[in-house]
Amino acid sequence: MPDGLKLGGGNGICQIGAMRNDIERVLIDEAVIEKRLDAMAVAIERDFPDGTLVVIILLKGALVFAADLLRRISRPLEIECLNVASYHGGTRSSGQVDFLDRHFPEVRGRHVLLLDDILDTGLTLHAVGARLREEGAAAVHAGVLLAKDKPRAVAVTVDYVGFEIGDEFVVGYGLDYQGKYRNLPFVGVLKAAAGSRSYIADPGRPFL
Numbered sequence: 074m075p076d077g078l079k080l081g082g083g084n085g086i087c088q089i090g091a092m093r094n095d096i097e098r099v100l101i102d103e104a105v106i107e108k109r110l111d112a113m114a115v116a117i118e119r120d121f122p123d124g125t126l127v128v129i130i131l132l133k134g135a136l137v138f139a140a141d142l143l144r145r146i147s148r149p150l151e152i153e154c155l156n157v158a159s160y161h162g163g164t165r166s167s168g169q170v171d172f173l174d175r176h177f178p179e180v181r182g183r184h185v186l187l188l189d190d191i192l193d194t195g196l197t198l199h200a201v202g203a204r205l206r207e208e209g210a211a212a213v214h215a216g217v218l219l220a221k222d223k224p225r226a227v228a229v230t231v232d233y234v235g236f237e238i239g240d241e242f243v244v245g246y247g248l249d250y251q252g253k254y255r256n257l258p259f260v261g262v263l264k265a266a267a268g269s270r271s272y273i274a275d276p277g278r279p280f281l
């Protein structure tokens with residue numbers, strides 16, 4: 074077998090190891106996430122009416138979560154992705170949600186499951202949910218891997234929540250800091266030197 078195909082071999086492991094050194098603590102490990110995804114998939118299968126579901130994945134943060142969750146769902150579904158930005162590389166929401174794609178998925182009359190990595194201020198899910206309803210979606214349900222235990226800037230209903238966490242900046246399992254750490258297989262908190270201590274929870278202050 075060529076080296077690149079060996080499981081657990083090659084440079085990838087070293088790089089995960091280097092990223093692991095930036096982590097102060099693991100908040101939710103892979104086994105716990107997997108178990109929770111099993112339960113979320115059962116709830117989603119139970120709740121949606123028969124017919125093909127449209128799943129909208131918010132890039133890039135929800136990519137890992139969605140890939141693992143959707144493979145646990147056995148009913149027919151279509152996958153669409155949307156690029157939205159509110160953090161612009163820092164550790165707090167800019168307060169503005171930008172739609173970065175030229176085209177918006179066709180959702181008229183469809184049942185939509187909107188997936189995001191984390192619920193923080195609520196602005197992202199609020200903005201995307203409103204747009205989906207404007208575009209004529211028959212129903213919009215939202216699911217997130219993580220929800221921060223804090224007041225939201227706007228009221229938003231989320232039907233499926235993986236884990237509630239404290240109000241701190243987290244990375245891993247799709248979530249990034251300046252584009253890094255998305256491929257860590259767990260959710261964790263960065264060491265101060267790597268950036269996490271500069272998390273500012275108060276909306277309205279400039280981010281880093």
Ligand code: XMP
Pocket residue numbers: 131134159160166189190191192193194195196197198241242243244248249250
């Ligand atoms: P809002 O504030 O709109 O936030 O509910 C949703 C988006 O903000 C990003 N976000 C984070 N990203 N670690 C991250 O890597 C975090 O702790 C965090 N909190 C919010 C994320 O992109 C999410 O989609």
